[in-house]
Amino acid sequence: MGLNLPASLSYEKRGRIAIITMNRPEAMNSLTKEMLIGLEAAFEDYNNDPELRCAIFTASGDRAFCTGLDLKVALPALNEGDALGYEDPAKRPFQNVYKPIITAVNGVCVAGGLEFLLGTDIRIAAEHAKFGLAEVRWAVVPAGGSHVRLPQQIPWAIAMEMLLTGSTIDAQRAYDIGLINKVVPAERLLDEALAYAERICENGPLAVRTAKEIAIRALNNEPAFVLEKTMSARVFASEDAREGPRAFAAKCKPEYIGH
Template identity: 55%
Template sequence: MSLIVEKKNHILYVTINRPEAMNSITPELKDELHATFDEFEADDTLRVAILTGAGEKAFCAGADLKKLVPKMSSGERPIAVSDQRWFSNVYKPIITAVNGWCLAGGVEMMNGTDIRIASEHARFGLSEAKWALYPAGGSVVRLVRHLPWARAMEIILTGNQFTAEEAYHMGLINKVVPKEKLIETAEEYAEKIANNGPLAVRAIKEMAVRSLDLPMSQAFYWDSYMSTKIFKTEDAKEGPKAFAEKRKPNFIGK
C-alpha cells in the first residue's frame, strides 16, 4: 500500500508509504494522491488534512527516477496542469509534516500546501536543474510568488540543499520541531483549524488561491462576494452568539 489514508475528528491523515524508496512518487502514487485530495475536497465531514511520509528518513525525495521520470521524458505520461498545480483545486487547508528529506517533487508537493511543519533533521532542495530536468510540479511559478525573487531563483537554479532552519528563516515553512513532536505539532494546527467555522475557513482558502490569478481590483470584488456569502450563513450567526455567551460555538457547516 503506497498511500495510507485515515480519517479522525474532521481531520484527514495522508501518509506516503514508500519508505524503502524515500517515499518517491510513482505514476500510480501521483494519481492516487490527486484522487485522495479530490475526495477530501468533496467530503463535508473533513475540514483539514495532514500530509506526511512514512518513517523518519524522508517526507518525499521527489519523482521515482526509475518509474515516473522515464515516462515523462519519453512523452508516455504528458505533464498535465493538474500535476503542476499540486492541490490548487483543493479549498480546504492542508498541513505538511516534513519528516526528513524533502527534495525535488517533494518540495513541489509541499509548495501546494498551506502550513508546513518540519522536523529538525529535515533537508530541502530542488535538484532538477542539476540533472538537466525541469521542476514540473509548479515550483517555478509558485516560489517566485512565495519568496523574494533572489532567494527563489537561488533555490531553483543552483539545486543546492538547505536545512530546516534555513527553510524557516526564508519563510518556506512555519515551524521547526524535534522529530518526536512533528505529528503532534501538525495536529495542534489541524485541530485549531478544524474547530473554526468550516465554511469560513474554506472560503478564506479559496479566496487566497483565486486572488493569485486576479488583478487587485477584481480580487477585492470577489473578496466582497465571498464575505457577503459567509455572513449569510447560520455559522456566522452562531459564532458571535457563542462569543457573547462565553461558550464554545457549535458550527454545523451551514
Template identity: 50%
Template sequence: MTGDTGRVTYDVDGSVAVITLDRPAAHNALTVSMIGELFDAADAARADDGVLAVVLSGAGGRAFCAGGDLAELIPRLSAGELGILVPDPTKRFFSDLFTPVIAAVDGICVAGGLEILLGTDLRVASENAVFGLPEVRWGLVPGGGSHVRLPQQVPWAMAMQLLLTGDHIDARRAYEVGLVNEVVPSPQVLPRAMELARGIARNGPLAVRSAKEIAVRALANENAFTLEDAVNRRVIASPDATEGPLAFTERRAPRFGRSQETP
C-alpha cells in the same frame, strides 16, 4: 527500488484527513501509482464536507518525499506522457483543494517532494529536514509548479538559488526564508501538524474554506502553470533530460552537451 510501488494512504481522524506517502524504503519517492493515489486522496478530501483540514506526511521518519522515482518516470515522461505528473496543465498538487493542508515534514523534502510541499498551506518541519530542487543538476526542471509557486512564497533570490543551483537548505534556513512555519524535534512533527489542523477545524468551516479559496484564486496561477508545462515539455524532450537521469542512476557526473563545453 522500482519494484516497490508504494502507496498513499488516506484516513480520517474526526474532522482531519491524514494523507501519508508510504514508501519508506525509497524515501517515499513517488511511483506513477502513488501519484494517482495522491490525486485520489485530494479528491476524497474535497468531496467530504466533514473533512475540515488535511495533514500530509511521509512514512518512516527519514523522509517526507525524495521526489519521483526517476527510473520509472523519466522514460514515460520522455515519451511524452507528461499527463502522469500533470493531468491538467492549469493545475498542480492541491491547487484546486480549498480545504487547508498542513504538511508534516520529517527528513528529506526534495524535488517532487518540495513541489508537493508548495501546494500546502502550513508546514511543520523537523530539525533534520532538508529542502531542495536538484533537477537542474540532472538536466531537468521541476515542472510540478515550482517556477510559479516558489517565487510567490519565498524571496526572489532564495527561489532562484533553489531553482538554478540545485542546492539544498536545512530546516533553520527554510524557516528563516518563510518556507516553513515551525521547526520542531522529529517526534513532535506529526503531533504538532495535527494540533494545527484540529485548531483550524474548530473555526467556521465556510469561512476557512472561503479564506483559502480567495487567496488561491487571487493568485490566478492557471496561465503560469500552463506556461511552465509547455516549457517543461521542451526540456523533457532534450538529450540532457535523457543523460541526466541516466547519470543519476549510474552514480556519475552527467555529460551534458553545450553545458559541458569550455568557453
C-alpha cells in the same frame, strides 16, 4: 471510502481531520505514477467530504518526506511525453483543494516533494528536514509548479538560488526564509500538526474554506502553469534529459551538450 489506493499510500479519517501518508520509506517516499494518481484521488475525497475540515499530509519513516519522482522509472516516461497523471497543463498539486492542508515534513523534502509542499498551507518540519530542487543537476526542470509558486512564497534571489543551483537548505534556513511555519523535534512532528489542525477545525468551516479559495484564485496561476508546462516540455525531450537520469542511475558525472 471506495478509493482504490496503492499500498504506498494510506488515508485515515480521524474525526474532522484527514491524515494522508506516503508509505514508501524504502525508496525515500519517491513518487510513482500510481502514487500521483492515488494522492489526487485521496485529496479529492478529502475536499468533497463534508465531515472533514483539515488534512495533514506526511510520510512514513524518518529519512524522507519525499524525494520526488522515482527518476529511474518516471523520467524515461516523461522523456516520451507521459504526463504521469497530470494531463491538464494548467493543473498543479492541490490547486483545486480549498480546504486547509498541513504538511508534516519528516525528513528530506526535495524535487516533487517540495512541489507538493508548495501547494499546501501550513508547514511543520522536523529538525533534520532538508529542502531543495535538484532537477537542474540532472538536466531537467521542476515542472510541477515550482517556477511559479516558489518565487511567490520566498524572496526572489533565494528562489532563484534553489532553482538554478539545485542546492538544498536545512530546516532552520527554510524557516528563516518563510518556506515553513515551524521547526520541531521529530518526535513532536505529528502532535504539532494535529494541534494546528484542531485549531483550524474550531473555526467556521465555510469561512476557512472561502479564505483559502479567495487566496488561491486571486493568484490566477493557471496561465503561468501553462507556460511552465509548455517550456519544460522541450527540456524533457532533450538529449541532456536522457543523459541526466542515465548518469544518476550509474552514479557517474553526466556529460551535457546543451540540447
